[in-house]
Amino acid sequence: MRVNFTVNGRKQEADDVWEGESLLYVLRERLGLPGSKNACEQGECGSCTVRLDGVPVCSCLVAAGQVEGREVVTVEGLAEFAKQRAEHGGCATGACGTSLQDAQLGVPPGEAWGRAAKGQDSHTGEGTELSPVQQAFIDAGAVQCGFCTPGLLVAADEMLEHNPNPTDADIREALSGNLCRCTGYEKIMDAVRLAAARQGEAV
Amino acid sequence: MDFLRPASWEEALAAKAEHPTAVPIAGGTDVMVEINFDHRRPEYLLDLNRIGDLYEWEVGEDSVRLGASVPYSKIMESLRAELPGLALASHTVASPQIRNRGGVGGNLGTASPAGDAHPALLAAGAEVEVESVRGSRRIPIDEFYTGVKRNALAADELIKSVHIEKADGPQQYSKVGTRNAMVIAVCAFGLALHPETRSVRTGIGSAAPTPVRAKAAEEFLNAALEEGGFWDSGKIITPSVAKQFAQLCSGACNPIDDVRGTASYRRHAVGVMARRTLTWTWESYRGARRTTEGAA
Numbered sequence: 001m002r003v004n005f006t007v008n009g010r011k012q013e014a015d016d017v018w019e020g021e022s023l024l025y026v027l028r029e030r031l032g033l034p035g036s037k038n039a040c041e042q043g044e045c046g047s048c049t050v051r052l053d054g055v056p057v058c059s060c061l062v063a064a065g066q067v068e069g070r071e072v073v074t075v076e077g078l079a080e081f082a083k084q085r086a087e088h089g090g091c092a093t094g095a096c097g098t099s100l101q102d103a104q105l106g107v108p109p110g111e112a113w114g115r116a117a118k119g120q121d122s123h124t125g126e127g128t129e130l131s132p133v134q135q136a137f138i139d140a141g142a143v144q145c146g147f148c149t150p151g152l153l154v155a156a157d158e159m160l161e162h163n164p165n166p167t168d169a170d171i172r173e174a175l176s177g178n179l180c181r182c183t184g185y186e187k188i189m190d191a192v193r194l195a196a197a198r199q200g201e202a203v
Numbered sequence: 204m205d206f207l208r209p210a211s212w213e214e215a216l217a218a219k220a221e222h223p224t225a226v227p228i229a230g231g232t233d234v235m236v237e238i239n240f241d242h243r244r245p246e247y248l249l250d251l252n253r254i255g256d257l258y259e260w261e262v263g264e265d266s267v268r269l270g271a272s273v274p275y276s277k278i279m280e281s282l283r284a285e286l287p288g289l290a291l292a293s294h295t296v297a298s299p300q301i302r303n304r305g306g307v308g309g310n311l312g313t314a315s316p317a318g319d320a321h322p323a324l325l326a327a328g329a330e331v332e333v334e335s336v337r338g339s340r341r342i343p344i345d346e347f348y349t350g351v352k353r354n355a356l357a358a359d360e361l362i363k364s365v366h367i368e369k370a371d372g373p374q375q376y377s378k379v380g381t382r383n384a385m386v387i388a389v390c391a392f393g394l395a396l397h398p399e400t401r402s403v404r405t406g407i408g409s410a411a412p413t414p415v416r417a418k419a420a421e422e423f424l425n426a427a428l429e430e431g432g433f434w435d436s437g438k439i440i441t442p443s444v445a446k447q448f449a450q451l452c453s454g455a456c457n458p459i460d461d462v463r464g465t466a467s468y469r470r471h472a473v474g475v476m477a478r479r480t481l482t483w484t485w486e487s488y489r490g491a492r493r494t495t496e497g498a499a
Contacts, residue, residue, distance in 0.1 A: 001206055018204070019204035019205060019206040019248060020204050020238045020244070020248065022235060022239065041236070041239040041240065042236040042239065042240070043232055043235075043236065043297065043298075043300065043301050044385055046298065046300055049300055055303045056299060056300050056303060057300050057303055057304050058300045058301065058304075060235065060239060061230070061231045061232050061235040061236070061301075061304065062231055062235070062304070063206070063228055063231055063234075063235060063238075063248060063250065065206040065208060065248070065250055066228070066231070066250055066252045068208065155299070155300070173299070173384075174299060176298050176299065176383065176384030176385065177297065177298020177299055177300045177301065177384065177385060178298075179385075
């Protein structure tokens with residue numbers, strides 16, 4: 001079957017999709033977006049976490065056919081997503097309402113993504129500046145083998161979107177669906193605290 | 204495999220009537236695992252994501268009509284006052300990612316004895332609204348679970364919503380697992396005080412072939428609270444009464460040994476959770492009484 005949906009602000013059409021296929025498989029194997037990782041395939045590890053209409057979900061548990069007409073943000077689009085959010089105050093997908101400016105300009109939700117600067121690709125994330133959460137993970141040394149990192153970034157970014165001043169308990173709960181086998185949780189905590197602190201300074 | 208994408212509830216019912224073997228998929232948190240691991244190759248997948256009605260809830264005078272697909276995260280956020288037991292149970296479901304997708308309809312459809320919502324539904328009192336092209340009916344929650352991963356649904360029926368009685372008193376939920384997130388219950392226990400009818404209801408998860416109520420324990424406690432005048436006096440429940448209640452709850456279990464725990468551990472743990480949740484809810488009840496009296 002064919003599935004039409006939006007990934008990182010760009011309309012996508014996936015063909016010859018098997019009916020039992022997961023969104024994760026479509027992203028990785030059909031759309032060339034291997035950022036979301038395939039590990040447990042049962043929703044235990046969170047390494048495939050993406051935003052589906054703004055909501056963090058395990059893409060391995062979403063049937064491809066279920067995303068028809070919907071918006072997905074993967075770790076590849078996280079930097080641009082965070083940038084749009086910062087510029088438009090709150091939400092980058094349009095899932096929580098089109099920004100006033102876009103509404104006035106007649107820009108449909110998601111189209112704002114196309115405004116990335118030349119030489120950058122909001123779809124694959126190449127050439128774009130890192131999002132604050134991504135930079136914080138690097139600065140705090142929160143990445144070891146890196147396999148869990150994309151899921152953690154998407155989950156952490158989403159938490160900071162609606163909870164800019166998280167307690168440690170908030171962070172632990174928000175990331176409770178993401179497993180790290182390198183036992184790097186302390187530095188991951190540091191990274192999220194750092195991202196939150198920087199976000200606070202920026203405001 | 205065919206992927207059926209009904210755009211409305213009526214279309215979904217028609218599709219289910221035409222293909223009774225079709226497997227409904229909403230949050231996908233059970234169905235996709237089975238497909239990913241090649242444990243199941245249904246002929247038809249029936250996607251319910253496009254049916255908006257299933258994501259809505261309505262707070263009525265006595266009960267809440269909870270759409271089958273309302274995700275656990277929404278129950279936690281929006282229905283904590285009306286359905287405290289279910290909100291607590293929802294919070295123990297897996298992880299934020301899973302709670303954003305999964306809902307009570309899926310728990311009921313899968314009917315695993317370990318489903319987190321079941322003890323809370325049994326304790327609160329609920330009816331499952333199911334429908335087919337032949338018509339709709341409401342199945343009392345006590346009659347819904349018919350065996351291990353079996354429920355009272357006919358092949359052409361779909362779960363539309365659950366009607367759950369609004370809390371008229373304190374409710375609690377307790378679950379045993381190896382960590383606070385991402386665990387299937389070793390066993391679980393739900394308890395609801397119903398001061399309006401002066402009764403107590405329970406629900407036990409993962410300690411019998413189906414979710415069950417500890418009916419003998421409820422009857423014992425109802426009688427003991429009535430005879431001792433506890434509802435009026437609000438005095439502390441006698442330890443011997445709590446102990447007997449806990450023992451009867453253990454006795455209501457019919458568990459197995461498996462990778463998550465032994466049968467005897469489950470029996471023991473259910474007794475401990477029964478005593479604790481009784482203490483917690485009764486303390487809230489007494490606290491609420493004191494507040495009311497103080498204000499009067």
